[in-house]
Amino acid sequence: MAIKDLPKEEYVLQGNAACPGCPATIALRTVLKALGKKTIITVPASCSAVIQSLYPKTSFSVPTMNIAFEAAAASASGIKAALHAEGKDDVTVMVWAGDGGSYDIGLQALSGALERKTNFIYICYNNQMYSNTGIQRSGATPYGAWTTTTWAGKKEKAKNLAEIVMVHDTPYVATASIAYPTDLYRKVKKAKGIEGPKYIEILCPCPPGWRFDMSKTVEIARLAVETGSWLMYEFEGGKLTFNGPSKGIIEGTKEAKPIEDWLRMQGRFRNLTDNDIKEIKNELKEGWEFYQKKS
């Protein structure tokens, strides 16, 4: 499938309040094209609460329930239960949450919904920090990254939420990137057809937060994958499959582009020392080895 073959219907409308070059908007646009009209979304506190625009207007043309920060997955369980009680099992329920609402404050509710097998799609659009409140560190912020709560660079590496989700015996887990919209579209479409909880995490490079020019969003997202900093995969039936450039990197058939190329494009990594870069390279290698053993 090519980009021109994506459905023409738009569910994220013009005039929304996103920043120029906003990756979350690009991602949601693709995701909703895959899910279609019969979708109800629930959104915790996040950039997307703003992107929708101000009451009494909205730029989302599917029913949307905004909910408290830590509550998105529990909200999905409620919507799904009500729909089931009304015999409306053909409606997809999706959580659209950032990494803060997923990795940190929302983890308990996410774990609960996964454990009780809520039939929903949980999408974490990961911009690796709290963007909505400015640029603060989250559990998804990578080692060394500057944020307004880690001025000298984050001292800890990011946790791996997708792995946490996988050990919940989740039927479908995938990672995606806005630079590969047809891959994202295919994954969401596939998730829609699977019974039970589904989790998809999309890397969303944020221009103001990562400190790069708004015209570079897709380029940075692509380079994240090409350098192996972000791996794209699907986990289904206990099997892990890598997609796009990630496949070659993990299988050792394709050399990853130098990580420095990616780091250098972002102001948030401006203060990295040689030691920090060594640390990041080690972390990357460990990550690849972990997945080489797993796949």
Add this chain to the structure above:
Amino acid sequence: MKIIDTANNVVALAAKMARPKVIAAYPITPQTTIVERLAQYVESGELKAEFIRVESEHSAMTSCIAAEATGVRTFTATSSHGLLLMHEMLHWAGLARLPIVMVNVNRAIGPGWSIWSDCNDSMSQRDTGWLQFYCSSNQEVFDTVIQAYKIAEHKDVQLPVMVNYDGFILSHTSMPADIPSQKEIDDFLPAYTPEWKLDVEHPITHGNIIGPEYYMEVRYDMQISQQKAKKVIKNVDDEWNKKFGKSHGNLIETYRCDDADIIIVAMGAIGAEAHASVDGLRKKGEKVGLARLRVFRPFPKEDLQKIAEKAKLIVIDRDISVGIEGAVATEIKASVDGKVCGFIAGLGGRDVTHKDIMRMYNLAKENKDGWYSVEVR
């Protein structure tokens, strides 16, 4: 049908008969037996509903909010720390104008751990926009849960309702209760028709960012609806009385107040105890009455003003707004011109006996200027 059962089992029965489509709940003492019984009803097929076994009370309330927003009737129950964990979502339910019905079994707050009756849990939720009822018998608990749905869902109200009663004193005590038939309940409480819902055929966004030019109106509308609820509560109680021959006194249940010089104001189980005390004092020739606050939100200001016109009030709080006095006493003082004596009693499940109430009465009677005191035995 007459049954003899605990308030918790009576609540589970009432919730079942109200036909909620989604129940989301988490266990907490002394509420737990409500959740257990409801789970049984759902698993046995006696109640056709979705039961969401959530991982916390915060999620219980969230799931109820989301389900109610999707257009179905919901139920949950909690107590004490569970209610406090829900606090954020109680505000959310109120501002979202969702007619959720919840039972709260009043219990003290730790530390140290106390599982016994105390109203500080629900009192600290009084500004969330929820209507609050306080029951004094298992019969009243049943009647109030059913009525709560009708009140909450009324187009003039559209606000969530919290039905409270004392932990263990009522929750685990068997008392007789008359239970109408399912058909009679269905006639009284028809199927739920939401004012708005999440519907893929008519997409709306609920709860997006709201600027200063609208937010105040949302709060104002809640205030107006709480005021309107006073009439709705009275009408629903009248209708119930007409159908089933039972009234619990609309907003306030009064007893021997007509010629009283002193009126005791209390809520919940203390209200029931004070009922007996009034008889005891009357036998000694004391002109005393009882006004049991059945509804705390909306606050029955006008009714209290009428009561206070000719009598001095003794207010017994099973709660304390630390740094000032009992919350009910404060609100009554702000509402009436007359003398109000406030007592704090029964915190953390301490017994409030007839003897205690007699003592409060004598203390209040001796005092000529009106005063406030905390009595600790």
